[in-house]
Amino acid sequence: MTLFTKTAITAVLSAGIIATAAFAESHSDKALEDAVKARHAQMQMISYHMGILGGIAKGETPYDSAMVDAAAQNMAALAGMAPASMWLEGSEQGFTEGSRAKTEIWSDAAGFEAQFEKLGAGALAMVGAADAAAVGAGMGAMGAACKACHEAYRGPKN
Amino acid sequence: MTLFTKTAITAVLSAGIIATAAFAESHSDKALEDAVKARHAQMQMISYHMGILGGIAKGETPYDSAMVDAAAQNMAALAGMAPASMWLEGSEQGFTEGSRAKTEIWSDAAGFEAQFEKLGAGALAMVGAADAAAVGAGMGAMGAACKACHEAYRGPKN
Numbered sequence A, B: 001m002t003l004f005t006k007t008a009i010t011a012v013l014s015a016g017i018i019a020t021a022a023f024a025e026s027h028s029d030k031a032l033e034d035a036v037k038a039r040h041a042q043m044q045m046i047s048y049h050m051g052i053l054g055g056i057a058k059g060e061t062p063y064d065s066a067m068v069d070a071a072a073q074n075m076a077a078l079a080g081m082a083p084a085s086m087w088l089e090g091s092e093q094g095f096t097e098g099s100r101a102k103t104e105i106w107s108d109a110a111g112f113e114a115q116f117e118k119l120g121a122g123a124l125a126m127v128g129a130a131d132a133a134a135v136g137a138g139m140g141a142m143g144a145a146c147k148a149c150h151e152a153y154r155g156p157k158n
Helices: A006-014 A029-057 A065-079 A109-126 A132-153 B006-014 B029-057 B065-079 B109-126 B132-153
Strands: none
Touching (some): A029 A132, A029 B029, A065 A109, A065 B065, A109 A132, B029 B065, B065 B109
């Protein structure tokens, strides 16, 4: 997908075409870009903790109950973060640098949030997993939530 | 502070000098570096949400109760994250690329975690702040926790 440039957007507006949701919002460009960076930090932390749990599940790193519990709790905390401060309207792919957010995030907010809820529920269910096999058994639900959310709400690479 | 290079560390070890805590741990270099990146993502998200609340407190952005509550809740979630998965022993400044973590984080873990608890308590107290002045009134406690933690547990710039 081609990234709309500000010049292109200005041209579209000058032509009198109806503005998208991006223009109905009061957030500055900087606020939108900072929101995208915060979301990427959230995703990085989710990926980091998935990596810890995945490594234990695969036997690449030794099972450690304190590490499993910490990673699962942190995953639940990350999945449970309130969307309002980070998923600002107008910060979708094509309008804000670096964003891969589809507009369905806002048009189908309930569906979007349901995937985070599934991820959080899967993470909480993993707290107390007694061995690597139990960690592995819990990975499926979490991975499915990641995959479903990315397929429905994340656009192609920029 | 000079970053110890691996060559320098090898030289020190070869000289028979007692190894530091970094070498008593089983985490790989990659695991330590990934942990530092995850902490930086956590700090970025904390800074992002502090910025939202600070902007509202200063009147730079309009008061918005949903935004205040989301930012405060997310700050509390970030401050309450379990340290075990991210503050890996051996990932202190001088041993892991990019780290500014002082060894006091591990030698005084209770003091370190107490600052995060203060930040989280300050954030939760801000949920429901009814106007920009109330947001401003709550910023002090949160800012004090940030400052105290950085002074005691964060080393100089790399």
